[in-house]
Amino acid sequence: MALTGTDDSDILTSLHAGPLDNPLWNRFLTLLRERLGADFCGFFFRQGDAHITDSTEISVGPVGQEDLLPAYTAGFHTLDPIPYDALAPGRVYSLAEFIVAGDPGHERYVRAFLIPGRRQFMRVMRVSAPEGYNAWLMAWRATRDFAAADDAVLAALAPHLAISLELYSVLERERLRAGISGDAVRQLNYGWFTLDARGHVLDMDASAQALLASTTALRVQAGSPLLPASAEANRQLTAALQEFAADPEARPRAVRLSEDPWLDMLLRPVRDHILSGPARPVLTAFVHGDRETGANRVEQYVRLFGLSPSEARLALAILRGRTIAEAAVEQGVTEQTARGYSKIVYAKTGARGKADLVRILLASAARLA
Numbered sequence: 001m002a003l004t005g006t007d008d009s010d011i012l013t014s015l016h017a018g019p020l021d022n023p024l025w026n027r028f029l030t031l032l033r034e035r036l037g038a039d040f041c042g043f044f045f046r047q048g049d050a051h052i053t054d055s056t057e058i059s060v061g062p063v064g065q066e067d068l069l070p071a072y073t074a075g076f077h078t079l080d081p082i083p084y085d086a087l088a089p090g091r092v093y094s095l096a097e098f099i100v101a102g103d104p105g106h107e108r109y110v111r112a113f114l115i116p117g118r119r120q121f122m123r124v125m126r127v128s129a130p131e132g133y134n135a136w137l138m139a140w141r142a143t144r145d146f147a148a149a150d151d152a153v154l155a156a157l158a159p160h161l162a163i164s165l166e167l168y169s170v171l172e173r174e175r176l177r178a179g180i181s182g183d184a185v186r187q188l189n190y191g192w193f194t195l196d197a198r199g200h201v202l203d204m205d206a207s208a209q210a211l212l213a214s215t216t217a218l219r220v221q222a223g224s225p226l227l228p229a230s231a232e233a234n235r236q237l238t239a240a241l242q243e244f245a246a247d248p249e250a251r252p253r254a255v256r257l258s259e260d261p262w263l264d265m266l267l268r269p270v271r272d273h274i275l276s277g278p279a280r281p282v283l284t285a286f287v288h289g290d291r292e293t294g295a296n297r298v299e300q301y302v303r304l305f306g307l308s309p310s311e312a313r314l315a316l317a318i319l320r321g322r323t324i325a326e327a328a329v330e331q332g333v334t335e336q337t338a339r340g341y342s343k344i345v346y347a348k349t350g351a352r353g354k355a356d357l358v359r360i361l362l363a364s365a366a367r368l369a
Contacts, residue, residue: 008153011035015160019168029060032157036150038139039118040065045135045165053077055136068117079109084136087126090158092151095122118142125154129165131173137161190288194270194281197245199225199237202281211289217258218287226285233257237267244269245282262320263289304364305349314341318354319361 011031018025025043033041042059053073072080081098095114099106114120119140128134137154139146191208193201201220204212212218219227228234236255243250248269257263265287270280294316301312310331317327328338342354351357 008035011157012160015157015164016167018164019171023058024056024168025058025164026060029058032139032153033060035153036139036146037141038146039142040138040140042138042140043135044138045133045168047134047169048132062118065118068113068119071113076109076113079105079113081106081109082124084124084126085134087124087136089126089128089162090155092123092125092154094146095124096145121145123151123154125158125161127158127162127165129162129169131169133165133169135161135165190286192284192286193226195226195241195283195285196280197241197282199241201226208287211263211287215258215261215263215289217263228255228257230257240267241283248282256321257287258289259294261289262294263287301361305345307345307348311341311345311348314338315345315349315357315361318342318345319358 011028014021014028014031015025018028021027029041029043032038040059040061042057044055044057046055057069068076081100081103082093082095083098087093099110110120114122119142121141121144123139123146125137126134127137137157139150139154191205191211193204193208193212196202200223212220217229217233219229221227226237228237233255236253240253240255244267248271250269252266252268255265255267257265265285268284268286270282270284294313297316298309298312301307301315302309305312305315307315310333313331314327317330318324322330324338324342325335328335331338333341345351346353346357349357349360351360
């Protein structure tokens with residue numbers, strides 16, 4: 001068994017934790033360098049069929065040692081004899097296996113690049129992972145070659161390195177997806193926070209923080225319950241907290257917090273509890289705000305759909321949950337006039353009714369303003 005003892009356990013632990021390190025795999029490479037007595041250890045990885053010069057490099061070595069990557073990418077890579085993509089995954093190779101005696105390019109690569117860079121003796125091992133990732137683990141010495149025991153250490157790391165690389169690929173995929181989703185959510189001005197049974201905020205995302213910082217409709221203070229400015233909204237929140245604490249299967253509730261700019265939130269019970277006690281979350285609030293005032297939204301609907309200002313105001317009222325009769329009262333027109341506006345709005349937007357109009361308005365570019 002090539003990996004034994006406490007030191008090697010530390011190497012494996014740091015390898016599996018490598019995707020969470022900053023820089024990536026730095027502690028692993030530091031421990032591996034000590035274990036092998038190497039001058040340098042490096043980890044190179046890339047996705048897809050990118051050229052080796054486009055790989056991400058993480059390496060550790062003597063402080064102040066010249067960085068060879070610029071020189072390598074500037075031209076020495078054309079002399080590198082190692083066919084990195086053709087290496088069998090999990091097998092440890094030595095540089096000597098690829099150097100052809102008498103080849104001027106190979107001799108120049110060793111003489112002008114590796115020896116001055118203190119990397120004359122080398123071991124390299126390739127691993128691959130889902131999502132098209134390939135990686136190469138390398139170790140270098142300046143004055144003496146590696147032994148069979150060193151090769152055995154590297155070979156024993158292969159399956160663990162593949163697991164670590166797969167974890168990295170999964171994390172990167174989720175980071176990318178979360179970033180795209182997060183951008184869309186931020187554009188739509190949604191956020192979330194969780195409350196305990198007392199109404200104290202336990203956690204929130206950045207979007208909720210920004211929303212709460214920009215409105216007086218909700219007040220959040222450390223050590224105090226969340227407090228809506230509206231007495232009715234506060235009553236609904238208190239009732240939801242009591243109901244959800246007693247019944248995690250209760251139906252969600254929607255609460256209107258502010259009219260202009262619009263701010264509302266959907267209250268949902270937390271059904272899956274990992275922790276118990278007074279600080280466990282009982283409610284998740286999805287808070288949504290409109291960055292724009294009603295006047296700005298009306299202007300955008302006028303431009304997007306060719307509505308008149310009166311028609312656009314009716315469309316906005318419907319989007320905000322008003323009935324035709326309620327919208328008529330708000331706009332100071334008769335219900336018959338408001339219904340006439342609604343027919344024109346449906347025709348101009350292509351909506352087949354109120355629900356379809358709401359869908360169209362929510363999907364319009366105005367929501368990203």
